[in-house]
Amino acid sequence: MLDPKLIRQDIEATAQRLKTKGFTLDVAALQKLEEQRKEWQTKAETLQNERNVRSKQIGQAKAQGQDIQPLLAAVGELGEQLKQAEEQLDIIQQQLHAKLSEIPNIPHQDVPQGVSEEDNVEIRRWGTPPVFDFEPKDHVDLGARDQRMDFEAATQLTGSRFVVLRAGLARLHRALIQFMLDTHTEEHGYQETYVPYLVNRNSLFGTGQLPKMEEDLFAIKDERSFCLIPTAEVPLTNLMAQQIIEPDRLPIKITAHTPCFRSEAGSYGKDTRGMIRQHQFEKIELVWVVKPEDSDAALETLTSHAEAILKKLNLAYRVVALCGGDLGFCSAKTYDLEVWLPAQNRYREISSCSNMTSFQARRMQARWRHPETGKPELVHTLNGSGLAVGRCLVAIMENYQDKDGRIHIPEVLQPYMGGVKVL
RNA sequence: GGAGAGGUGGCUGAGCGGUUUAAAGCGGCGGUCUUGAAAACCGUUGAGGGGUACUCCCCCUCCCAGGGUUCGAAUCCCUGCCUCUCCGCCA
Numbered sequence: 065m066l067d068p069k070l071i072r073q074d075i076e077a078t079a080q081r082l083k084t085k086g087f088t089l090d091v092a093a094l095q096k097l098e099e100q101r102k103e104w105q106t107k108a109e110t111l112q113n114e115r116n117v118r119s120k121q122i123g124q125a126k127a128q129g130q131d132i133q134p135l136l137a138a139v140g141e142l143g144e145q146l147k148q149a150e151e152q153l154d155i156i157q158q159q160l161h162a163k164l165s166e167i168p169n170i171p172h173q174d175v176p177q178g179v180s181e182e183d184n185v186e187i188r189r190w191g192t193p194p195v196f197d198f199e200p201k202d203h204v205d206l207g208a209r210d211q212r213m214d215f216e217a218a219t220q221l222t223g224s225r226f227v228v229l230r231a232g233l234a235r236l237h238r239a240l241i242q243f244m245l246d247t248h249t250e251e252h253g254y255q256e257t258y259v260p261y262l263v264n265r266n267s268l269f270g271t272g273q274l275p276k277m278e279e280d281l282f283a284i285k286d287e288r289s290f291c292l293i294p295t296a297e298v299p300l301t302n303l304m305a306q307q308i309i310e311p312d313r314l315p316i317k318i319t320a321h322t323p324c325f326r327s328e329a330g331s332y333g334k335d336t337r338g339m340i341r342q343h344q345f346e347k348i349e350l351v352w353v354v355k356p357e358d359s360d361a362a363l364e365t366l367t368s369h370a371e372a373i374l375k376k377l378n379l380a381y382r383v384v385a386l387c388g389g390d391l392g393f394c395s396a397k398t399y400d401l402e403v404w405l406p407a408q409n410r411y412r413e414i415s416s417c418s419n420m421t422s423f424q425a426r427r428m429q430a431r432w433r434h435p436e437t438g439k440p441e442l443v444h445t446l447n448g449s450g451l452a453v454g455r456c457l458v459a460i461m462e463n464y465q466d467k468d469g470r471i472h473i474p475e476v477l478q479p480y481m482g483g484v485k486v487l
Numbered sequence: 488g489g490a491g492a493g494g495u496g497g498c499u500g501a502g503c504g505g506u507u508u509a510a511a512g513c514g515g516c517g518g519u520c521u522u523g524a525a526a527a528c529c530g531u532u533g534a535g536g537g538g539u540a541c542u543c544c545c546c547c548u549c550c551c552a553g554g555g556u557u558c559g560a561a562u563c564c565c566u567g568c569c570u571c572u573c574c575g576c577c578a
Contacts, residue, residue: 105537109547119559123505139558308534429535437542438516440534
């Protein structure tokens with residue numbers, strides 16, 4: 065959520081900056097609502113004040129044994145007027161809140177212009193894509209052996225976009241999770257965190273999945289209206305909701321491994337083959353909570369932590385800065401990490417690292433105490449995948465295959481595989 | 488699932504429907520004293536929003552949440568959520 069003051073005081077400039085994100089701000093409607101808000105809020109508060117004053121007078125008169133009938137009569141219509149004003153104000157506040165909730169974050173100054181993926185800007189490359197003296201297979205073909213990657217079984221159990229892994233491949237999948245968590249906790253200073261996989265709608269509002277991304281969520285069908293998390297960003301970041309954090313606790317760096325559930329409602333027919341786009345996948349998430357002035361630097365560091373995993377696995381990748389039009393709803397700036405997939409002969413997203421600035425913090429009232437003023441101020445939040453496990457498994461299979469369709473285990477993973485070197 | 492108890496400020500914990508404008512203690516902050524510190528004493532103390540372009544002042548809201556009764560609700564009524572204890576069930 066943006067600062068309502070921006071809407072009140074600087075709406076034209078705000079509208080201009082949101083345009084780089086492809087979002088058209090309804091300036092007239094917002095200004096009108098804002099005017100009404102002010103009018104009715106003033107009216108309601110004046111009436112509330114009058115009620116408080118008069119009620120107190122009645123109390124005092126009664127205590128002194130005076131006749132309160134005249135005072136009671138004087139209160140007259142006040143209650144009814146107040147009720148109307150409060151109802152009217154409530155309606156306007158709700159409309160305003162609904163509108164504000166659907167305005168995306170303002171892009172950072174140095175986000176490249178553009179409307180789609182095409183306009184993203186490559187920042188750097190690392191590693192060299194492997195050269196094969198045979199035609200490399202994709203992970204689906206590689207996984208077919210011994211049904212170690214079994215889509216048909218998953219379809220029978222559940223439906224499309226799920227997978228069953230068996231034996232060494234299942235273990236490799238688990239090894240990746242352990243490896244990533246260990247690296248981030250032991251080398252990058254993150255606190256390992258275990259979190260619920262079901263969250264309430266309040267949490268989903270806090271991190272910005274609601275109200276606009278509802279169709280991508282899997283909801284539990286009972287009166288509690290829980291949803292399966294689409295990313296650990298939701299529980300991790302919402303740990304800060306309603307908090308006032310003392311400055312010496314910042315920056316907070318936390319990580320969690322969780323399954324993620326996405327309905328992929330807008331992706332029919334996209335990546336239907338293989339493990340790239342699933343309804344359920346595992347991810348290691350990195351979350352930072354920082355002072356506002358530190359968030360730019362934090363994004364660089366967080367991104368480097370995700371990159372470190374790819375480097376240790378010796379997987380070629382590139383870093384891409386998303387253009388305005390490709391930025392997520394909450395993000396002011398995003399770097400995507402894209403790993404080389406030989407069978408697709410191109411780089412594919414394996415991590416997305418974003419600076420949400422105060423956008424999520426405002427939605428969940430996550431604050432820190434500014435040491436100079438002593439007053440609570442909104443923190444900045446950041447998150448990134450470090451990394452998406454399923455896609456990482458795909459990358460290892462495809463990059464580490466040999467002509468016999470065997471998969472060689474990267475050295476850093478071998479300790480996690482009981483010394484197994486080839487699958 | 489059954490039976491009870493309870494949710495009040497950073498914490499502990501009072502609070503007959505009306506000087507409660509939420510007592511008191513602890514903690515925090517500032518000061519006095521001191522070479523310094525402790526102790527003692529004095530003062531201070533939250534969050535959200537609005538008005539006014541404002542390190543001033545004024546107002547509103549907030550005692551788990553949402554409704555209701557009332558001139559007036561932390562206090563009374565209803566609903567929900569959560570926590571604790573016991574029983575049952577259970578990985």
